[in-house]
Amino acid sequence: MSNQLKDKTTEELIVEKHLAALTKGFQSWPTLEHGKMPALGDARWTADLIYSTWVQAQTGSVPKNGLEYKVGNSGGGFDLLDFKFADKAKASTAKPADTSISLNKRSFGKRCDIPLPFYGAGMSYGSISQQVMLSRAKVAKKWGTFTCSGEGGYPDELIPYKDHVITQVATGLFGIREEVIRYAPIVEFKYAQGAKPGLGGHLLGDKSSIAVSKIRESVPWTSLFSPFPFHSVYSIEDHKKHIDWVKTINPEALISVKVSTPNDVDMVAVGSYYAGANIIHLDGSYGGTGAAPQIAKKNIAMPIELAIPKVHKHLVKEGIREEVVLIASGGIRTAHDIAKAIALGADGCVLGTSELVALGCTRCSNCERGRGCPFGLTTTDAQLSQLIQPDRAAEKLDNLYRSIQEQLQEILRDLGLSSIKELRGRVDLLLYKRENQKEKTEGEKN
Amino acid sequence: MSIASQSGLEKKIFLDPTKQSTLPKKQNTKSEKASVEYQRYEIETAKTPQIFPYPNRFRVKVKKHRLLLLILKEIFHYRGKMKVVKDPPCVYGVFSGPVGGMIPREHLCVGCLRCTTQHPDLARIEFNADFLKLGDSYFSNELIDTIMNEAKDGNVPVKGAGYRGRFGGTGWNGMWTDMSEIVRPTRDGIHGREFISTVVDIGEKASFLDFSGKTEFPSFPKINLPLPMILDLLPEDVYRSDILQILSNSAKKVESLVVLPFSLIKKESLTGSHIVPLVKKGEEDEFSQYYSEREISMVEVEDAESWQKITNNFPQLIIALRVGFTEDLSNHLKAGIRVFHLTANYHGQAGNEFVLDAIGHAHRQVVKHRLREQTTLIGSGGIIAAEHVPKAIICGLDLVALDTPILVALQASLGGESVSSDSHHIKLPPKLESKWGTQRIENLLSSWRDQLLEILGAMGIREVRRLRGETGRAMFQKDLEKEAFGEITGYHE
Numbered sequence: 001m002s003n004q005l006k007d008k009t010t011e012e013l014i015v016e017k018h019l020a021a022l023t024k025g026f027q028s029w030p031t032l033e034h035g036k037m038p039a040l041g042d043a044r045w046t047a048d049l050i051y052s053t054w055v056q057a058q059t060g061s062v063p064k065n066g067l068e069y070k071v072g073n074s075g076g077g078f079d080l081l082d083f084k085f086a087d088k089a090k091a092s093t094a095k096p097a098d099t100s101i102s103l104n105k106r107s108f109g110k111r112c113d114i115p116l117p118f119y120g121a122g123m124s125y126g127s128i129s130q131q132v133m134l135s136r137a138k139v140a141k142k143w144g145t146f147t148c149s150g151e152g153g154y155p156d157e158l159i160p161y162k163d164h165v166i167t168q169v170a171t172g173l174f175g176i177r178e179e180v181i182r183y184a185p186i187v188e189f190k191y192a193q194g195a196k197p198g199l200g201g202h203l204l205g206d207k208s209s210i211a212v213s214k215i216r217e218s219v220p221w222t223s224l225f226s227p228f229p230f231h232s233v234y235s236i237e238d239h240k241k242h243i244d245w246v247k248t249i250n251p252e253a254l255i256s257v258k259v260s261t262p263n264d265v266d267m268v269a270v271g272s273y274y275a276g277a278n279i280i281h282l283d284g285s286y287g288g289t290g291a292a293p294q295i296a297k298k299n300i301a302m303p304i305e306l307a308i309p310k311v312h313k314h315l316v317k318e319g320i321r322e323e324v325v326l327i328a329s330g331g332i333r334t335a336h337d338i339a340k341a342i343a344l345g346a347d348g349c350v351l352g353t354s355e356l357v358a359l360g361c362t363r364c365s366n367c368e369r370g371r372g373c374p375f376g377l378t379t380t381d382a383q384l385s386q387l388i389q390p391d392r393a394a395e396k397l398d399n400l401y402r403s404i405q406e407q408l409q410e411i412l413r414d415l416g417l418s419s420i421k422e423l424r425g426r427v428d429l430l431l432y433k434r435e436n437q438k439e440k441t442e443g444e445k446n
Numbered sequence: 447m448s449i450a451s452q453s454g455l456e457k458k459i460f461l462d463p464t465k466q467s468t469l470p471k472k473q474n475t476k477s478e479k480a481s482v483e484y485q486r487y488e489i490e491t492a493k494t495p496q497i498f499p500y501p502n503r504f505r506v507k508v509k510k511h512r513l514l515l516l517i518l519k520e521i522f523h524y525r526g527k528m529k530v531v532k533d534p535p536c537v538y539g540v541f542s543g544p545v546g547g548m549i550p551r552e553h554l555c556v557g558c559l560r561c562t563t564q565h566p567d568l569a570r571i572e573f574n575a576d577f578l579k580l581g582d583s584y585f586s587n588e589l590i591d592t593i594m595n596e597a598k599d600g601n602v603p604v605k606g607a608g609y610r611g612r613f614g615g616t617g618w619n620g621m622w623t624d625m626s627e628i629v630r631p632t633r634d635g636i637h638g639r640e641f642i643s644t645v646v647d648i649g650e651k652a653s654f655l656d657f658s659g660k661t662e663f664p665s666f667p668k669i670n671l672p673l674p675m676i677l678d679l680l681p682e683d684v685y686r687s688d689i690l691q692i693l694s695n696s697a698k699k700v701e702s703l704v705v706l707p708f709s710l711i712k713k714e715s716l717t718g719s720h721i722v723p724l725v726k727k728g729e730e731d732e733f734s735q736y737y738s739e740r741e742i743s744m745v746e747v748e749d750a751e752s753w754q755k756i757t758n759n760f761p762q763l764i765i766a767l768r769v770g771f772t773e774d775l776s777n778h779l780k781a782g783i784r785v786f787h788l789t790a791n792y793h794g795q796a797g798n799e800f801v802l803d804a805i806g807h808a809h810r811q812v813v814k815h816r817l818r819e820q821t822t823l824i825g826s827g828g829i830i831a832a833e834h835v836p837k838a839i840i841c842g843l844d845l846v847a848l849d850t851p852i853l854v855a856l857q858a859s860l861g862g863e864s865v866s867s868d869s870h871h872i873k874l875p876p877k878l879e880s881k882w883g884t885q886r887i888e889n890l891l892s893s894w895r896d897q898l899l900e901i902l903g904a905m906g907i908r909e910v911r912r913l914r915g916e917t918g919r920a921m922f923q924k925d926l927e928k929e930a931f932g933e934i935t936g937y938h939e
Contacts, residue, residue, distance in 0.1 A: 025562075025563040028566055034566040040559060043613075044613075076612065195608055198903060228903075259627050262627050287609075291604050293897065294604065295832055295833050299837075300622065306930045310926075310929060310930060366556050369538075374537045374560040375558075378606060432936035
């Protein structure tokens with residue numbers, strides 16, 4: 001021990017000390033030997049959901065000690081939906097159900113199948129640490145799926161994983177250089193994001209470190225605004241020009257269009273399809289990982305549960321449903337949420353918060369405060385970000401992915417389906433459980 | 447705030463009951479020109495922390511003997527490297543006081559839970575019972591806390607990690623506002639080049655232009671307010687000299703209005719066109735006498751008879767009829783009343799209806815009489831969060847009047863169910879410094895206006911007047927759920 005101590009700097013020892021204690025804590029809390037943290041959780045992410053995500057990240061399976069790992073306590077949406085497992089029974093249990101989906105349904109362009117019906121959400125370098133980005137890229141590579149750069153390009157350390165990194169192009173065009181378009185298997189145009197629809201993005205000055213600003217080609221330690229909307233896009237035709245621009249640089253890239261969920265989201269989806277999108281990515285209003293005005297998170301645009309059927313039905317009506325991939329995000333927390341989103345009409349989902357919770361997020365909402373996330377997730381602070389070790393963190397995500405896949409296979413088996421693709425739009429397999437309890441307060445904000 | 451004629455000229459006026467109008471025909475002097483020069487409206491904010499005790503959200507509990515043991519263990523383990531031993535798990539300074547974790551600095555705790563996560567047997571973070579007790583069954587502790595922060599610095603509340611609350615709900619919560627995705631060239635968002643106006647008008651407007659050869663357009667008194675919020679009447683027992691001064695100063699500084707009982711205005715000799723007297727039945731003559739020589743822009747009355755009496759004496763004065771949301775407006779509209787202040791109780795109840803539905807009914811009633819463009823609807827009661835302002839306007843109000851949030855900004859405690867001005871437990875702190883109180887209210891109004899701009903910006907609407915009654919820019923949970931879940935077994939409206 002003494003030699004080890006001698007070899008390490010004080011800073012290294014500090015990180016080591018906290019890391020060891022945190023690892024122990026993440027293991028011991030979900031056992032419930034200390035009860036539940038009184039101040040942990042909220043209506044959407046209950047303490048049970050947070051604990052069970054920690055358990056899945058550690059073990060690769062759902063908790064066995066009675067923690068509720070399927071739904072939260074929000075009193076609506078996914079939390080009131082269930083599956084009609086009573087009608088189950090038919091599928092063979094010998095072969096696990098297929099959980100893969102295709103991200104290109106058009107008759108042209110490259111094939112792109114992923115083994116799980118979800119991939120990683122866009123979280124920018126700066127809003128999260130490089131360590132977190134690397135962890136997510138590692139697990140994406142391992143599973144043959146994708147993670148997304150978010151708006152802000154990505155550091156050179158991610159280049160070895162470029163085949164699994166979606167490059168996001170958003171209104172600030174931060175970090176967008178020719179090479180990140182050329183690298184990208186998928187280019188995602190972010191028109192809006194669910195947590196702050198119509199308000200653009202904002203990276204606080206404290207997080208815009210020298211490394212971050214170098215990639216973003218900006219001045220260090222100054223706040224960066226990604227304005228809403230794209231000032232070059234006022235129509236679907238303008239949007240098509242953006243796609244043409246990307247295709248000129250990288251003809252192979254699939255195109256994803258990320259939009260939030262306004263009243264006319266169905267029309268936006270159709271327009272995006274005709275402009276050449278392979279993926280329509282709907283980002284519902286209740287999700288989001290970064291800082292956002294409270295008023296926007298709760299009040300602007302509709303929750304994803306309500307947007308998916310609206311868009312799915314409209315695409316069917318337009319006769320283009322089989323040519324476009326519908327991806328849902330913004331409030332997808334669990335394997336059961338994924339399955340419900342697909343039953344409502346999505347092809348697959350995008351996970352953001354769930355990955356952060358698996359890495360230790362307690363959803364304390366202090367991402368933007370002081371040095372950033374005290375657990376080293378949404379921070380660029382040199383010491384705090386050391387609390388995430390990419391290899392170990394990638395293992396946790398790997399475990400989470402495995403657990404989600406197993407649960408999906410179990411759901412499919414119980415529904416008598418052999419593939420996740422068969423579940424899409426099967427609202428007949430869902431059950432709505434109305435909550436009896438009337439909401440206590442009219443004025444309740446959150 | 448300014449009073450303007452239909453011609454658009456702006457000048458403050460003194461109302462003289464003997465004259466029809468004192469508005470000038472054209473601007474002559476330098477100062478008059480300067481008075482109409484464009485200035486972007488802004489409310490000046492300044493940090494104004496709470497000065498009376500306010501409960502912290504969290505309690506930090508540390509088992510001291512275990513902490514001592516941990517410290518000893520770490521001293522041994524790290525061979526006396528005290529920098530390592532002393533480095534606390536909290537990055538917000540809770541354990542960085544003179545005696546570290548022995549006396550945690552609770553007021554710095556933000557509830558990140560890192561300490562308790564990594565030391566389950568030693569540290570525990572709990573919700574503070576005093577914090578949980580804040581508010582009442584309608585005005586939740588979360589909303590109180592939000593207002594406290596808004597009044598403190600005037601900022602738009604920003605937090606990370608997505609939405610934490612329940613899925614939709616009833617009342618205000620069952621409604622979402624729309625946004626514009628791929629936008630039209632006419633807008634540029636809140637960070638763009640264009641200006642989003644929050645100006646609203648109070649007063650009758652001409653419903654059409656008359657080209658029949660007349661050279662004068664009908665002239666109605668009108669007030670332009672730079673924000674769709676005024677300060678409403680408060681329970682009578684909270685009015686003290688200091689509170690009246692704060693209310694008057696705040697309304698004046700933000701160029702808005704404050705409704706106050708006429709008797710108090712007179713008693714305290716409050717003056718200014720930003721003060722709106724509420725004239726009770728029987729006070730009309732006294733009012734007419736008192737205001738014959740004083741500056742005033744608007745008055746509120748509680749019945750049609752009072753309205754008529756004051757109209758006779760002050761034909762150029764804006765007179766709002768203050769009635770409950772349940773009132774049938776038909777006869778009043780026929781009688782020529784064009785400005786209404788509709789009220790619900792502090793919990794947003796208007797008879798059997800919630801205020802949001804009541805607003806819709808009132809709005810549609812006026813639309814039915816084909817008088818909506820000529821009529822101003824002010825609403826109050828149950829509007830206790832920034833998001834309620836755009837929602838109330840979408841449902842049909844022109845502007846809102848704020849009551850209990852103003853008191854909360856001044857650190858009043860609700861102290862139990864506070865349902866109406868007659869049935870409440872609101873308690874204000876002892877004498878308040880005028881500068882502090884005025885700034886707190888300014889901060890609150892600035893924050894709420896900025897949040898209104900966020901909503902308007904997201905929608906691509908460039909002026910709040912266009913939001914009024916635009917229910918097409920709202921999404922209601924019951925409609926969306928019916929569309930989304932209608933085919934699912936077990937779903938029923």
